[in-house]
Each structure stands twice: as C-alpha cells, then as structure tokens.
Amino acid sequence: MNGAFDYSRNKDQNPCGNTHNDDSQICITGPFFYYNWFSVKSIPIYWERIFFTLTFTPNLKSMKKVKAWLAAARLRTLPLSISGIIIGSSLGMEHCINNVGSSLDVFCGGVMPIENWHVWHSPVFWLAILTTIGFQVLSNFANDYGDGVKGTDANREGEKRMVASGIITPKQMKRGMIITAVITLFIASLLIFTAFGDEHFVLAFVFFNLAILSLIAAVKYTVGENAYGYSGLGDLFVFLFFGLLSVLGSYFLFVKAITWEIMLPAFSMGLFSAAVLNLNNMRDIKNDGLVGKNTLVVKLGSSKAKKYHFFLLFFGMVCATSYTVMHYESPKQFLYTIAFVPMLFDLVTVARNKEPRLLDSELKKVALSTFAFAVLFSWLH
Numbered sequence: 001m002n003g004a005f006d007y008s009r010n011k012d013q014n015p016c017g018n019t020h021n022d023d024s025q026i027c028i029t030g031p032f033f034y035y036n037w038f039s040v041k042s043i044p045i046y047w048e049r050i051f052f053t054l055t056f057t058p059n060l061k062s063m064k065k066v067k068a069w070l071a072a073a074r075l076r077t078l079p080l081s082i083s084g085i086i087i088g089s090s091l092g093m094e095h096c097i098n099n100v101g102s103s104l105d106v107f108c109g110g111v112m113p114i115e116n117w118h119v120w121h122s123p124v125f126w127l128a129i130l131t132t133i134g135f136q137v138l139s140n141f142a143n144d145y146g147d148g149v150k151g152t153d154a155n156r157e158g159e160k161r162m163v164a165s166g167i168i169t170p171k172q173m174k175r176g177m178i179i180t181a182v183i184t185l186f187i188a189s190l191l192i193f194t195a196f197g198d199e200h201f202v203l204a205f206v207f208f209n210l211a212i213l214s215l216i217a218a219v220k221y222t223v224g225e226n227a228y229g230y231s232g233l234g235d236l237f238v239f240l241f242f243g244l245l246s247v248l249g250s251y252f253l254f255v256k257a258i259t260w261e262i263m264l265p266a267f268s269m270g271l272f273s274a275a276v277l278n279l280n281n282m283r284d285i286k287n288d289g290l291v292g293k294n295t296l297v298v299k300l301g302s303s304k305a306k307k308y309h310f311f312l313l314f315f316g317m318v319c320a321t322s323y324t325v326m327h328y329e330s331p332k333q334f335l336y337t338i339a340f341v342p343m344l345f346d347l348v349t350v351a352r353n354k355e356p357r358l359l360d361s362e363l364k365k366v367a368l369s370t371f372a373f374a375v376l377f378s379w380l381h
Helices: 060-073 075-098 123-150 170-196 201-220 234-255 260-283 285-291 296-300 302-326 331-352 356-380
Strands: 026-029 033-035 040-042 053-056
Touching: 060 123, 060 170, 075 123, 075 234, 075 260, 075 356, 123 170, 123 201, 123 234, 170 201, 170 234, 201 234, 234 260, 260 285, 260 296, 260 302, 260 331, 260 356, 285 296, 296 302, 302 331, 302 356, 331 356
Parallel strands: none
Antiparallel strands: 026 033, 026 053, 033 040
C-alpha cells in the first residue's frame, strides 16, 4: 500500500480488521503497533510500509436521526422568528442609553446602559433570542406532529415532514415537544428573572404567564381538535406573537414601559410575518382544502388571498417608514428599505402566479427579506 492514509475496510490491508461488530470502531496503525477499542499490541511491520491509518465507521443510523430532528426543527424559520426580538431589544437598549440618569432602572437589559454599548452586550437580549428559538422549534415540532397524525401532510408541497413520512414516530415527536417545552420554559424563567429580578414581582408574573400562553399557542396551532390553524386564525396569532408580543415584549424587558410609536415597527413585523404564513398557505391551498384545513387562504380563495398579501406587505412598509419619518435624523436611516426590494418582486410574482406550488421559493425570499429589514432597521435607529 502506498500513500499516507488508507481508509480501506479490507482485512488484508487493515491490520485491525473488522473482527468486532462495533459501528464506532476506531483503528489506528503505525510502524510498530495498532490500537483499537480492545487492545494495543506490538506487531512487526516492514519499514518500507510505514504508514498511519485511521478508520472511522460512524453510526449512520444515529446521523440520520439527527438530520431528521434538524429537518423537523426547520432551521430556516428561525431568522424570521427572532426578527421582532432584534428590533424590540435594539430600540429598547437605544432608549436606555439616551436616557441614562433619568427615572429608568439603573440596569437596563441586565447591564448598565453605557454610551457606545450595543444590544448584544445585554444578557436579556440573548436570553430572549434563545427563548424565541425555543418557542419556534416547539411550534415546528407541534406542526409536524399535528399535521402528520391528521394526514394533512400526506400530499403536501414543499419540504418533507418527518412524522408524515414515518422517519420520526408520533410518540417520539411528542417526547421531543415535551423536552423542548421544558427547556424553553426554563430559559424563559431565566430571562424574566434577569430582566425584572425580585423588584418587579407583578411584571415577572405577567411575563411568566405570557410565556405559558406562548407555549400553548405554539402547540395548539395544529395539535388537537380545536387547532386554530385549521380555522383560519393562524394569521391573527402570527401577527400577535411575531409582531406585537415579540417587539413590544422585548422592548418592555429593557425599558419597563411602552410608547405608542413602538407600535409601528411592531405592526411591520406582524404584517411581514403574516405575509410569510400567507405565502405558505397559498402554496398549500389545494391540499389544505382537500383535507379540511380551513386556513384564511382557503376561506378567501386565491384571488382575494393575493390582494390580502399585497395589503400585508404594503402596510408593513408604510408602518416602518412612518416610524423613521417620526424619528428622522439623517437620510441613511432609510437604507433598510433595500430589504423591501425583494418584497416588491414577490408581489409581482404572486400577482402573476397560476400554479400555487411554485410559490415555495417565495417563502424564503420574504422571510429572509424580513430578517434583513429587522437587522438594518435596528442598526439605523
């Protein structure tokens, strides 16, 4: 054998061989020895065949399971889910820094507000991000489970679902939901304690109940006989949780107050998030109608759903630019409107669309545009 490494599994070439049925066997051979899980022995070997061989046989079954759970978590939905937290936390931290020495708490977002500090210095920000990711993953697991056991995903468009395809059993998914809910509630408790401490018991109690409500809403979207996603209320809940609660809630964690102007970017986030859900439901309109999933799109029909989509994106842009006009300092504040360009192209695509399944790529376009808007808007304000 020539060459520095040999990955052959042939026993004639591999001194360790495969004499042990272990999917994770590691075998290292060198000039005078070989090593595996079971022994180290000196063996004669010709100097002209000095080599170092590493053979690793991964547990492919475990790897497939990990990939299945990652697919069920739908990581591509996470940027949209944290967009509202980015806006609310950034505006809250900015308000704290601009009001140092006022009646605000000495600690804002878990840190002393100092000029030139940014939101990422705050533990409240990162705990809010982790909590939101937990809620989103829980919602995705519940969606996979709920639609899977009801047979909704049997002929769905877009990415494959794990329960419907049989890769993850309903029992396993339910267990994953419980574990995710427990971890998320623990992180949410840390967030609430960090933000309010023991000085704001009433506020901490209110936010803890909001966390419980968020867990219930994440699960009840498609799970149970009265799942609100099957009765056309998904858009409303997305607007409330991805928009108002996400932006206003994270802002309140920093400032301990709400100003009416902050409602504008909260509306923008809610409307943009609802637009992503609307695209998803327009893509699935045929299958949802057949299985009795009465989303708002199914109730409205394709033509009215397209007009509704225009309303969501257009008024989302109006709310955001209105906030900037009210807090105008320089033209660069409007740079975030770059993120609106893909949304405008999306409106054209949706208006011309005649085959719902072709809207799948638009989901990513609007979701990532919303995330870009959140980052730029936060940075420029």
